[in-house]
Amino acid sequence: MLTRPTSHQDFDRRFRFALPAWFNMGTDVIDRWAAVEPDRPALIIHREDGSPRFATYGYLSARSNRLANALKAAGIQPGDRIGILLPQSAEALIAHVAAYKLGAIAVPLAILFGSDALSYRLRDAGVAALVTTVAGAETVAPLRTDLPDLRLVLTVGGPGPGAGTVAFADAIARASDAFDPEETRPDDAALMIYTSGTTGPPKGALHGHRVLLGHMPGIQLAQEGLPRPGDVMWTPSDWAWAGGLLNALLPALYVGVPVVAFRFEKFDPERAVALMIRHRVTNAFLPPTALKMIRGAGETVAGAARLHLRAIGSAGERLGRETCLWAQEAFGVPVNEFYGQTECNAVIGSSAGLGVTRPGAIGKPIPGHDVVLLKPDGSVAAPGEAGEIAISRPDPVMFLGYWNQPEATAAKFRGDHLLTGDQGIADEDGYISFVGRDDDLITSAGYRIGPGEIEDCLGAHPAVAFAAVVGKPDPVRTQIVKAFVVLKPGVEPDAALADAIKAFVRGRLSAHEYPREIAFVDEIPLTTTGKVIRRAFRDKVAAEAAGN
Known part of the structure; x- marks a missing residue:
C-alpha cells in the first residue's frame, strides 16, 4: 500500500519498487x-x-x-x-483466488x-x-474432443452437460x-491474459504474482489516493481483461x-449512471469507449448531481481532449x-x-516505471518528436512472456526495452500524448496522423454518437482520412450533414486531418475489451479503393 505523497515530484523521488521474497496474489488480496x-x-x-448482496x-x-x-483433489x-x-x-x-493459492x-x-x-x-493454453x-x-461441451487437456468443468448455477462436469456448489460443499x-515468489506464473487480437491472433501474456504490486502506484494515482474512508469501486470492464481485473478489481480489494459486481449484457449509459448512484460509487474505471457512449447518449448524465464520484480512471484507448474535458465537466x-x-x-x-x-x-511515466x-534508429525521441513507447526491464508489471511463443516474446523487445507498437509524442514538460498504434496511423500528404484525435473531435459534434477513422488508399495523398460515423437517435444522415461534420473537424483540427470522406453506419464494431476494430474498416476501404 502506498502512502499519499504531497506532489508527483516528491512521490517520484521517494518511490522505488521493493518486491518481497514471497508473494501470493490470492492470500494478499483476500486472506x-x-x-x-x-x-x-x-x-x-x-x-x-x-x-444488493454482499x-x-x-x-x-x-x-x-x-x-x-x-x-x-481433482488432480x-x-x-x-x-x-x-x-x-x-x-x-x-473465488476462482481467481483459488487458482493463485493453488x-x-x-x-x-x-x-x-x-x-x-x-x-x-482453451487449446492454446492447455486448460x-x-x-x-x-x-x-x-x-464448450462439443469442443471437448479437441481439448485433451481439459479434465474438469465446474458449472455455476447447476449441473452441466457431459462427463467430467461437476456443479460448482457441490464441489465446494464437499x-x-x-x-x-x-x-509463491513474485516471478512465479499466476495469470495469463490473452491479447485482444486487434493486430493478429491472440497471444497468451503470462504474468507473475508481482503484476498486482506493479499496478498499485498507477491505479492509486489515477484513483486519487485510493483508499479513503467510504470508497467504493466499479468498472463495466469484464474481469477477463486487464482493464477490469488489474485496473479495478484486484487493486481495490488489495x-x-x-x-x-454486475455484468451488462451490453453497455447501457443510463443504467451505468443509475448503478453508480445506487451503490454510491466513489471511484470508477471507465474506458474511453464507455465515456464516449455516455457522452453520445446525452441526457443520461442528468443524474450526475446525485453521483458520489471523486475520481475516474480511464485507459484502453485514447481518451482525447474533448472527451476528457466533457467528462470532467459532466461528472x-x-x-x-x-x-x-x-x-x-x-x-x-x-x-x-x-x-x-x-x-x-x-x-507522465508513473513512479517506478522507466518509459522512453x-x-x-533506437535513439530517444526529443520533445515534439514521435517515437515508439518503450518500457525498460525489469519492471513488475511486465509480462513473463507469451505462452509457448518464445520468438514472439523476443520480438517484443529491443535490447532491454519492451516495445509497445504504440506511437507517442512528449512535450517539453514531459507529458506524453498518444498518437496511435503503428498499424492505425494514417499517412496523408506526408503527414502521419493518429485516428484518436479525429475520432475525439468527431464525437464533439452534436449529431455524432460515435465514430471510427481509418486511412483510405489515395493515388495523390497516399491515404485520405475516412470516417465511419454513428449518429445520435433521431438524426437523419444526408450529404449536407456530412459536409457540416467535415467543416466542424477542419475548423477544430487542421486541413490535413479532417475526414475527406464520411460514411454513416449503424454501429462501430468493438472487441470484447471495448476497443474499436479498425481493421474491419481498413479492409472495407481497401476493397473500395481496389474497385471490389
Missing part, C-alpha cells in the same frame, strides 16, 4: 483482510430488484479455500491452467466469446480445469475451508475497498487517463490531485 476483518465487505453484488472477505477466503481443495497441480469463463460475480473472484495459472475468458474464440484459447456457467459449459496456499471530478497494454500495463498516467494532468495527454520514446 490478509479476512484474518483481521472477516466481515468487511469485499464485493457488492448488484441485483436489478434493488437489494460478499465479505471472510466468505471469499473460505470459499476460495474450498475450491482450491476441490481442484487439488490440478501448481502450474496447471485454470480457465475462468464467468461474468463479474463472487464465483469469478499455485496454478488463472486464464480469464470473456463471457461473450463464441465457440471458435473459446476453443482457440486443465474450467469454471463457468451452465451456458458456458454447454458451449471440500474443507482450510487450505495451505502454495508459497487496499480493502469494496467492488460493485465534476478528475478524469485521470493512464496507459499500458496487456503485456505491460499502467506505466504512464495522470493524477489531478497531484497536479499531473493535461487533457489530451496520457500523462524510441525512434526507428
Whole structure:
C-alpha cells in the first residue's frame, strides 16, 4: 500500500519498487483482510430488484479455500491452467483466488466469446480445469474432443452437460475451508491474459504474482489516493481483461475497498449512471469507449448531481481532449487517463490531485516505471518528436512472456526495452500524448496522423454518437482520412450533414486531418475489451479503393 505523497515530484523521488521474497496474489488480496476483518465487505453484488448482496472477505477466503481443495483433489497441480469463463460475480473472484493459492495459472475468458474464440484459447493454453456457467459449459461441451487437456468443468448455477462436469456448489460443499496456499515468489506464473487480437491472433501474456504490486502506484494515482474512508469501486470492464481485473478489481480489494459486481449484457449509459448512484460509487474505471457512449447518449448524465464520484480512471484507448474535458465537466471530478497494454500495463498516467494532468495527454511515466520514446534508429525521441513507447526491464508489471511463443516474446523487445507498437509524442514538460498504434496511423500528404484525435473531435459534434477513422488508399495523398460515423437517435444522415461534420473537424483540427470522406453506419464494431476494430474498416476501404 502506498502512502499519499504531497506532489508527483516528491512521490517520484521517494518511490522505488521493493518486491518481497514471497508473494501470493490470492492470500494478499483476500486472506490478509479476512484474518483481521472477516466481515468487511469485499464485493457488492448488484441485483436489478434493488437489494444488493454482499460478499465479505471472510466468505471469499473460505470459499476460495474450498475450491482450491476441490481442484487439488481433482488432480490440478501448481502450474496447471485454470480457465475462468464467468461474468463479474463472487464465483469469478473465488476462482481467481483459488487458482493463485493453488499455485496454478488463472486464464480469464470473456463471457461473450463464441465457440471458435473459446476453443482457440482453451487449446492454446492447455486448460486443465474450467469454471463457468451452465451456458458456458454447454458451449464448450462439443469442443471437448479437441481439448485433451481439459479434465474438469465446474458449472455455476447447476449441473452441466457431459462427463467430467461437476456443479460448482457441490464441489465446494464437499471440500474443507482450510487450505495451505502454495508459497509463491513474485516471478512465479499466476495469470495469463490473452491479447485482444486487434493486430493478429491472440497471444497468451503470462504474468507473475508481482503484476498486482506493479499496478498499485498507477491505479492509486489515477484513483486519487485510493483508499479513503467510504470508497467504493466499479468498472463495466469484464474481469477477463486487464482493464477490469488489474485496473479495478484486484487493486481495490488489495487496499480493502469494496467492488460493485454486475455484468451488462451490453453497455447501457443510463443504467451505468443509475448503478453508480445506487451503490454510491466513489471511484470508477471507465474506458474511453464507455465515456464516449455516455457522452453520445446525452441526457443520461442528468443524474450526475446525485453521483458520489471523486475520481475516474480511464485507459484502453485514447481518451482525447474533448472527451476528457466533457467528462470532467459532466461528472465534476478528475478524469485521470493512464496507459499500458496487456503485456505491460499502467506505466504512464495522470493524477489531478497531484497536479499531473493535461487533457489530451496520457500523462507522465508513473513512479517506478522507466518509459522512453524510441525512434526507428533506437535513439530517444526529443520533445515534439514521435517515437515508439518503450518500457525498460525489469519492471513488475511486465509480462513473463507469451505462452509457448518464445520468438514472439523476443520480438517484443529491443535490447532491454519492451516495445509497445504504440506511437507517442512528449512535450517539453514531459507529458506524453498518444498518437496511435503503428498499424492505425494514417499517412496523408506526408503527414502521419493518429485516428484518436479525429475520432475525439468527431464525437464533439452534436449529431455524432460515435465514430471510427481509418486511412483510405489515395493515388495523390497516399491515404485520405475516412470516417465511419454513428449518429445520435433521431438524426437523419444526408450529404449536407456530412459536409457540416467535415467543416466542424477542419475548423477544430487542421486541413490535413479532417475526414475527406464520411460514411454513416449503424454501429462501430468493438472487441470484447471495448476497443474499436479498425481493421474491419481498413479492409472495407481497401476493397473500395481496389474497385471490389
